[in-house]
Amino acid sequence: MGDRTVLLVDDHPVVRAGYRRLIEMQPGYCVIAEADSASAAYLAYRRAPADLVIIDLTMPGTSGLEGIRRIKAVDRKARILVFTMHDGLSYALKAFEAGASGYVTKSSPPEALISAMEQICHGGKAVSDDIAREIAAERLLGRRSAVEGLGPREVEILKLIASGMTTEEIADALSLSQKTIQNYHSAIKAKLDARTDARLVRIAIDAGLIDLSPADVA
Amino acid sequence: MGDRTVLLVDDHPVVRAGYRRLIEMQPGYCVIAEADSASAAYLAYRRAPADLVIIDLTMPGTSGLEGIRRIKAVDRKARILVFTMHDGLSYALKAFEAGASGYVTKSSPPEALISAMEQICHGGKAVSDDIAREIAAERLLGRRSAVEGLGPREVEILKLIASGMTTEEIADALSLSQKTIQNYHSAIKAKLDARTDARLVRIAIDAGLIDLSPADVA
DNA sequence: GGGTCGGCTGGGAGATTTTCCCGATCTTGC
DNA sequence: GCAAGATCGGGAAAATCTCCCAGCCGACCC
Numbered sequence A, B: 001m002g003d004r005t006v007l008l009v010d011d012h013p014v015v016r017a018g019y020r021r022l023i024e025m026q027p028g029y030c031v032i033a034e035a036d037s038a039s040a041a042y043l044a045y046r047r048a049p050a051d052l053v054i055i056d057l058t059m060p061g062t063s064g065l066e067g068i069r070r071i072k073a074v075d076r077k078a079r080i081l082v083f084t085m086h087d088g089l090s091y092a093l094k095a096f097e098a099g100a101s102g103y104v105t106k107s108s109p110p111e112a113l114i115s116a117m118e119q120i121c122h123g124g125k126a127v128s129d130d131i132a133r134e135i136a137a138e139r140l141l142g143r144r145s146a147v148e149g150l151g152p153r154e155v156e157i158l159k160l161i162a163s164g165m166t167t168e169e170i171a172d173a174l175s176l177s178q179k180t181i182q183n184y185h186s187a188i189k190a191k192l193d194a195r196t197d198a199r200l201v202r203i204a205i206d207a208g209l210i211d212l213s214p215a216d217v218a
Numbered sequence C: 001g002g003g004t005c006g007g008c009t010g011g012g013a014g015a016t017t018t019t020c021c022c023g024a025t026c027t028t029g030c
Numbered sequence D: 001g002c003a004a005g006a007t008c009g010g011g012a013a014a015a016t017c018t019c020c021c022a023g024c025c026g027a028c029c030c
Helices: A013-025 A038-047 A064-074 A089-098 A110-121 A129-141 A152-162 A167-174 A178-191 A197-206 B013-024 B038-047 B064-074 B089-098 B110-121 B129-141 B152-162 B167-174 B178-192 B197-206
Strands: A004-009 A029-035 A052-055 A080-084 A102-105 B004-009 B029-035 B052-055 B080-084 B102-105
Touching: A004 A013, A004 A038, A013 A029, A013 A110, A013 B013, A013 B110, A029 A038, A038 A052, A038 A064, A052 A064, A052 A110, A064 A080, A064 A089, A080 A089, A080 A110, A089 A102, A089 A129, A102 A110, A102 A129, A110 B013, A152 A167, A152 A178, A152 A197, A167 A178, A178 A197, A197 B197, B004 B013, B004 B038, B013 B029, B013 B110, B029 B038, B038 B052, B038 B064, B052 B064, B052 B110, B064 B080, B064 B089, B080 B089, B080 B110, B089 B102, B089 B129, B102 B110, B102 B129, B152 B167, B152 B178, B152 B197, B167 B178, B178 B197
Parallel strands: A004 A029, A004 A052, A052 A080, A080 A102, B004 B029, B004 B052, B052 B080, B080 B102
Antiparallel strands: none
8 A cells, every 4th residue: 555644633623524534535645643733743743754744724722833843843854735724825925934835725626635735745836726826916916915015124013013012012122212113113104004003903914924813912 | 304404504615525424424414505605505595494504604705694694584493503613702692693503613522513413403502612611701700801891882982993993084983073082092992901002903803893804994 | 850870972281102304323235 | 435225213393192070861779
C-alpha cells in the first residue's frame, strides 16, 4: 500500500468525519491520524509524520498558524494544506508565511480540496479559486487592502491603536513621546480616510492586522 | 418509512457530507434535501417541508438568521436546529429570537447534535453544553457581557459608534443634538470602562452588536 | 393625587485631544 | 554629496471629551 498518509486537524468532530469520508473515497490516500487542536497535531506529527497535514486555522487554544510553524520547525519538508472557512487574503498570506503549501477555503467544491492535495503531494503549491481571484483582483485593481499605503511604523502603530491601547500606553510601549503617537494617529486616519477611530479598527480587522478572537484586549 | 425528514443547510459541501453521514447513521432520520444558502433553504422548505431543518448561521448572501425567520414565517411549526461554529451566547440568543428550537456548536461531540435532534423532534428545545454553561455563567457571575449594563438607548448609540459613524452622522440619524451623542459617548465609555474608542469597538464586536462580516461600514 | 426613581435630552466650561504646520535627524540610493 | 523619504517631536489653534448640572417625561408606588 503506497498510500499517502494524511493527518487531519480540525476541532469539529463532525467536520473531521466529513473530511475523512471525502479523502478516503479518493484512491491513494489514507487518514492515519486525527487531531482536534494545534498542539495535538504537533504531537501526532512527531509521533508519526504524515505525508500531508490538512489543518484548520481557527481552533481553541494554539492557533492553526502556530501549529504550522511548529510542525515546520521539526520537519522542514512537511507538506501542510490549510483548509479553513476564512476567505480573507490576509489569512492565506499568513498561512504561507507560516510555511503552508496550500490554502483551500471550505466554500470550495470538494474537488478543489482533492486537486490541491494532489498538487501538494507532487511538491507544488495550491490555492483555491476564490483566493486566487482575490490575489488577481489585488494585483490588477490595486486594492492593496488600504493599509498597504502605510509605512511599516504606521502599520505597527495602527495595530496597537486598534488593539485598544491608549496614546500613553503606545508611547510607553514603543519608547516614543505621546506627541509622536498622536501625530501618527492623525496621519494614519488621514491616509486611510477614516474620520473615526472605530473605522480605523474596522480597517485593521479587515486587513487581518489584529486577532480579535480571544480577549486579547491587553 | 416513518423516518423523520431532515433539510441540511450549510455552504460547505464537505461539511454537509459530514453531517449527512452522521445523521443517516442514526436510525429514524432521513436527509431529504440539502441547501448551500439561506435562500436555497427557504425554497427547499417551501417545496418540501422537512420535519427538521439543520442550518448554519454564517453563509454567503442571506444570513442563516434571516433564513430562519423566513422559514418560520411560512410555517410557524417548523423545527429548526442551528448547528454552527459560533460559541458566543449572543449568537444563540439571536437564533432563538429568530425562531430556532435548538442551538448546537460545531465544537460539540456528535452525540450532542443527535440528542438535540431527538429533543427538538419531540417538541422540545436544546442547546449544547458550552452554550448552556455560558448561560449559567452569565446568570451566576453576572457577566452580562458588559453591554447589558447599558440602557437601550446607550446600546443603540454604541452600535452606531462602533460601526464607524461620526458624532455628527449619529446625531443626524437619530435626530438628536451632537451634544447628546457626545454625552452618551462619554457615558458609555465610562460604563464599559473603555478608555479608548477602539476598545469600545472590540466590546461591541464581542457582544455581537455588529456584523463586521462584509464592508458594512456605511 | 403626590412622590420618587430612572432614562432621555441637552447646556456650560475647562481639560484634553486632534489637526496641521513646521523642523531635525537618519537612512538609502544615485 | 545630495535628494528623497521615513522617523520623531514641537507649537498653536481648533475640535472634542469629560464632568456637572437641569428639565422633561413615563413608570411605579403609596
